[in-house]
Amino acid sequence: MKIALLGYGKMGKTIEQIALERGHAIILKVGKNDKNYDLTSADVAIDFSIPDAAVENITRCFEASVPIICGTTGWLDHFEEMVSLCHQKKGAFIYASNFSLGVNLYFELNKKLAQMLKPLDTYAVAIEEIHHLQKLDAPSGTAITLAEDIIANSDTTNWFLKDTTDTIATNGIPITAKREPEVPGTHTVQYTSQVDTIEIKHTAHNRNGFALGAIVAAEWLQNKTGVYTMKDVLGL
Numbered sequence: 288m289k290i291a292l293l294g295y296g297k298m299g300k301t302i303e304q305i306a307l308e309r310g311h312a313i314i315l316k317v318g319k320n321d322k323n324y325d326l327t328s329a330d331v332a333i334d335f336s337i338p339d340a341a342v343e344n345i346t347r348c349f350e351a352s353v354p355i356i357c358g359t360t361g362w363l364d365h366f367e368e369m370v371s372l373c374h375q376k377k378g379a380f381i382y383a384s385n386f387s388l389g390v391n392l393y394f395e396l397n398k399k400l401a402q403m404l405k406p407l408d409t410y411a412v413a414i415e416e417i418h419h420l421q422k423l424d425a426p427s428g429t430a431i432t433l434a435e436d437i438i439a440n441s442d443t444t445n446w447f448l449k450d451t452t453d454t455i456a457t458n459g460i461p462i463t464a465k466r467e468p469e470v471p472g473t474h475t476v477q478y479t480s481q482v483d484t485i486e487i488k489h490t491a492h493n494r495n496g497f498a499l500g501a502i503v504a505a506e507w508l509q510n511k512t513g514v515y516t517m518k519d520v521l522g523l
Contacts, residue, residue, distance in 0.1 A: 288306075288311045288312070288330040288331055288505060288506065288509065289311070289312050289314045289328060289329050289330045289331075290302075290306055290311055290312065290313050290314065290315075290329065290330070290331055290332070290333060290505065291313075291314060291315035291317070291324075291326055291329035291331070291332040291333070291353070292313060292315065292316045292317065292332075292333055292335075293317045293332050293333065293334040293335070293336050293340075293344045294317065294318075294319070294334055294335040294336030294337070294340070294344075294359065295316045295317065295318050296319075296335070297421075297494060298335040298358070298494055298497065298498065299316065299333075299335055301494045301495060301497075301498040302333055302335065302498040302501060302502065303316075304498075305495065305498045305499055305502055306502050309502060311502070314328055314329055315328075315329060317336075317344075319336065319337060319340065326347060326348060326351040326353045327351055327353075329351075329353050330353075330354070330509065331353065331354045331355070331356065331505045331508065331509065332344070332348045332353050332354070332355045332356070333355075333356045333358075333501050333502070333505055334348075334355060334356065334357040334358065334359055335358045335359055335501070336359050337359065337361075337423065338359060338360070338361030338362045338423065338424065339362075340359075341357060341359040341361075341362040342362055342365045342368075342369065344357075345357055345369050345372075345380070346369070346372060348378065349369075349372050349373055349375075349376040349378040349380075350376065352376070352377075352378065353378075354378070354379035354380070354505070354508045354509070354511070355378070355379070355380050355381075356381050356386075356501050356504050356505045356508065357380070357381070357382045357383075358382075358383060358384075358385075358386050358497065358501055360384055360424050360427065360428030360431075361423060361424035361428070363428075366382065369382075370514050373513070373514050374513075374514070377512050378512065379508050379511050379512050379513065379515075380513075380514045380515070381504050381508055381514075381515045381516065381517070381519075381520070382516075383500075383504070383516065383517045384427070384428030384429045384431065384432045385428065385429040385432070385472070385497065385500075386497050386498075386500030386501040386504060386517065387472075387489075387491060387496040387497050387499075387500050388496065388499070388500050388503070388521065389489060389491075389496060390429060390474075390489055390491075390496075390500075391500070391517040391518070391521055391523070392521075392523075393474070393487070393489040394432060394433070394436060395518075395523055396487055397433050397436055397437065397476055397487065398436045398437075398439075398440050400476070400478070400485070400487060401436065401437045401440035401441045402440045402441075404441070404478055404485075405440065405441045405442060409480040409481070409482075410478040410479060410480045410485070411478070411479050411480070412437060412441075412443065412460055412476065412477070412478050413449075413460065413461045413462075413463070413476075413477050413479070414426075414430050414433055414434055414446075414460060414461070414462045414463070414474070414475065414476055414477075415462070415463040415465070415473075415474070415475045415477070416429065416430040416462065416463070416464055416465070416472070416473065416474050416475075417465040417466075417467055417470050417472070417473040418464075418465075418466060418467075418470055418471075418472055418473075419466070419467070419468065419469060419470050419471065420466050420467070420468055422466065425448065425464035425466070426448055426462040426464045427464065427472070427474070429472065429474055430462050430464070430474060431446070431462075433474060433476055434446035434460045434462060437460060437476070438460070443459060443460055444459065445459035445460070446459050446460040446461075446462055447459050447460070447461060447462070448461075448462055448464060449461040449462060449463045449464075450463070471491040471492065471493055471494050471497075472489075472490075472491040472497075473488070473489070473490045473491065474488070474489050475487070475488045476488075500517070503520065504517065504520050507519075507520045
């Protein structure tokens with residue numbers, strides 16, 4: 288594949304390394320200040336940019352008929368708009384809050400655990416996420432996905448960021464967001480009762496898992512149109 292990298296920070300550089308190892312070519316690298324770029328020779332674009340740039344990048348891919356893989360979080364107020372545009376332009380689009388193959392298996396485990404505990408009212412659920420200091424959004428998109436999947440599979444109706452002035456719903460799922468040096472991403476879902484604690488946890492050791500998942504998704508998306516998820520890619 289000929290890949291355009293939209294966003295050339297740490298993730299972009301890791302994607303480049305793994306893409307080259309898998310026999311692909313990087314034909315375009317777009318930094319945060321690059322506005323005039325040509326996508327026409329790309330087979331696929333992979334976007335790990337910043338929230339303010341993501342919508343424009345996705346739109347330009349649809350306009351150029353280039354399939355787009357997007358791992359940027361923090362822009363989802365415009366998600367349905369991008370889905371509609373994808374269908375209108377007969378484009379191809381995969382968004383994931385986390386492209387790690389392990390995390391996407393973890394998402395499915397999280398849903399199953401929520402379903403199993405739904406009949407019990409003795410457990411309180413909470414989520415903690417830890418990321419590197421450069422991460423712009425809090426809570427992480429992965430933590431939000433975990434919370435939304437719990438909500439969809441339990442009687443819980445909302446989530447809130449803990450230790451802020453946000454008082455949307457103090458009876459919802461509290462999400463604690465921590466920022467520490469050199470942490471690629473750690474997510475913990477914890478159910479606590481008076482007698483025990485049930486916990487599932489995913490710890491990323493480096494960025495390679497995120498990059499590999501994005502490239503696998505890009506390979507899978509070739510010659511397709513429509514909006515897909517990592518569940519489609521993994522056949523889950």
